[in-house]
Amino acid sequence: xxxxxxxxxxxxxxxxxxxxxxxxxxxxxxxxxxxxxxxxxxxxxxxxxxxxxxxxxxxxxxxxxxxxxxxxxxxxxxxxxxxxxxxxxxxxxxxxxxxxxxxxxxxxxxxxxxxxxxxxxxxxxxxxxxxxxxxxxxxxxxxxxxxxxxxxxxxxxxxxxxxxxxxxxxxxxxxxxxxxxxxxxxxxxxxxxxxxxxxxxxxxxxxxxxxxxxxxxxxxxxxxxxxxxxxxxxxxxxxxxxxxxxxxxxxxxxxxxxxxxxxxxxxxxxxxxxxxxxxxxxxxxxxxxxxxxxxxxxxxxxxxxxxxxxxxxxxxxxx
Amino acid sequence: xxxxxxxxxxxxxxxxxxxxxxxxxxxxxxxxxxxxxxxxxxxxxxxxxxxxxxxxxxxxxxxxxxxxxxxxxxxxxxxxxxxxxxxxxxxxxxxxxxxxxxxxxxxxxxxxxxxxxxxxxxxxxxxxxxxxxxxxxxxxxxxxxxxxxxxxxxxxxxxxxxxxxxxxxxxxxxxxxxxxxxxxxxxxxxxxxxxxxxxxxxxxxxxxxxxxxxxxxxxxxxxxxxxxxxxxxxxxxxxxxxxxxxxxxxxxxxxxxxxxxx
Numbered sequence: 001x002x003x004x005x006x007x008x009x010x011x012x013x014x015x016x017x018x019x020x021x022x023x024x025x026x027x028x029x030x031x032x033x034x035x036x037x038x039x040x041x042x043x044x045x046x047x048x049x050x051x052x053x054x055x056x057x058x059x060x061x062x063x064x065x066x067x068x069x070x071x072x073x074x075x076x077x078x079x080x081x082x083x084x085x086x087x088x089x090x091x092x093x094x095x096x097x098x099x100x101x102x103x104x105x106x107x108x109x110x111x112x113x114x115x116x117x118x119x120x121x122x123x124x125x126x127x128x129x130x131x132x133x134x135x136x137x138x139x140x141x142x143x144x145x146x147x148x149x150x151x152x153x154x155x156x157x158x159x160x161x162x163x164x165x166x167x168x169x170x171x172x173x174x175x176x177x178x179x180x181x182x183x184x185x186x187x188x189x190x191x192x193x194x195x196x197x198x199x200x201x202x203x204x205x206x207x208x209x210x211x212x213x214x215x216x217x218x219x220x221x222x223x224x225x226x227x228x229x230x231x232x233x234x235x236x237x238x239x240x241x242x243x244x245x246x247x248x249x250x251x252x253x254x255x256x257x258x259x260x261x262x263x264x265x266x267x268x269x270x271x272x273x274x275x276x277x278x279x280x281x282x283x284x285x286x287x288x289x290x291x292x293x294x295x296x297x298x299x300x301x302x303x304x305x306x307x308x309x310x311x312x313x314x315x316x317x318x319x
Numbered sequence: 320x321x322x323x324x325x326x327x328x329x330x331x332x333x334x335x336x337x338x339x340x341x342x343x344x345x346x347x348x349x350x351x352x353x354x355x356x357x358x359x360x361x362x363x364x365x366x367x368x369x370x371x372x373x374x375x376x377x378x379x380x381x382x383x384x385x386x387x388x389x390x391x392x393x394x395x396x397x398x399x400x401x402x403x404x405x406x407x408x409x410x411x412x413x414x415x416x417x418x419x420x421x422x423x424x425x426x427x428x429x430x431x432x433x434x435x436x437x438x439x440x441x442x443x444x445x446x447x448x449x450x451x452x453x454x455x456x457x458x459x460x461x462x463x464x465x466x467x468x469x470x471x472x473x474x475x476x477x478x479x480x481x482x483x484x485x486x487x488x489x490x491x492x493x494x495x496x497x498x499x500x501x502x503x504x505x506x507x508x509x510x511x512x513x514x515x516x517x518x519x520x521x522x523x524x525x526x527x528x529x530x531x532x533x534x535x536x537x538x539x540x541x542x543x544x545x546x547x548x549x550x551x552x553x554x555x556x557x558x559x560x561x562x563x564x565x566x567x568x569x570x571x572x573x574x575x576x577x578x579x580x581x
Contacts, residue, residue, distance in 0.1 A: 180358065181564060
């Protein structure tokens, strides 16, 4: 993804929600996109899958293995969305037809999209259900979505992506609606399948710690812009963007208790809002005059990239 | 020793064959804080609903400020008296406010029900929005004009309107962005310092529970599996389920899936 902008229809015409997003996913790698509401993290992955709201328009380039996604015919796009990229969402119940049984969902999709015979599709469906840890898969094929827990249903969604052996998994908050113990199990499953199959992943979440645990690189988004790219292993010790640091510091600790948290003042900004200068400046403790007047450039630093006027200042004693 | 503010004894709630809450007992001291930790189906929200009288316990006893509150309140007089002891703030600020009602009307309504004269409600509504860190002009706003964090501030202001001695926070910060969640948690700490209110925090988020509460009960399938001081329970959990919960929290060096099953 190079210099991507995304405009969507709003009451007053068009509003820009992504402002020049660059994203590179190497085959087999996992990148995390982290941010708060309105940061544009979900729209970024939807753009990769060419799943945009009606009336949306983009500039910049999205290419997959050399092919421009924008130039794909509808046939080519269907093939792209099944055998090359697959997407799983936060709410599996919204992504599955509630009156179709699990088996019907898995088998019909494979028959339609892959041209398999019904018998072969059924056999493969049983295989992938078993692979995602669902006991008694033959029986589960006859279940309606409402008969399965959120965790089991998300496993079914993951199984459905495995039918196609995609090269890239787009996961948009896939565990946010699940209990913590279920989240842990489902994340372990995604992580294992991804590694075994050499599948790349773009993982969208609001949870920095979760992203850092399962991704190679972290991209922090704010107001429709990527503000920091950093290897996950460096996130805690060496992140440098004031927003990344503020996010890490704002969470309460599991291993101790402070009387007050280091909250970030103000509201998260969405990409739609008009800003002069840096979008984070109004909430940033380090903002100086230029931050309020000029859009910050992307600056290469030892750990990756940050979008900050003060990239080379020692804002923290340790970095 | 001061008398406990809230006493729950052997609470039980059945829905047909399902036992949602099974023999749950705890106490909350005036100005104290109790965390109720659990996942979906643990019964934690059912306990909260029984405390505020939205569900009737199948068995067991609830005492609030020395009064038996085991059954839902009969009549507005008793309801308003109970409302002065205990209030609740739910997870979703979008659905807990009436979209047609301005913030000021929502607050004044509670104040009138609580028996405050109409001449004094306006001043008290102003005090309340100030207490939750919002400008006076939001009194004229409808919920749709507010962000999620602002709506949750309004819900907290409304819960505090009657100066309750205890507020139940039922996943009240779970749906908020990290930066807003920290603001609301700090607000809750400020309010506790200024008013001496007690909190019962119902949550699945162990870090939030650690931050807010002194004592904790851990629930699973309707029953308490572990209880104690929050710091002790989270640093050195004894029950395998508490250990699993602790292990499931992403943190530096964490590997997903340790000991977990769906």
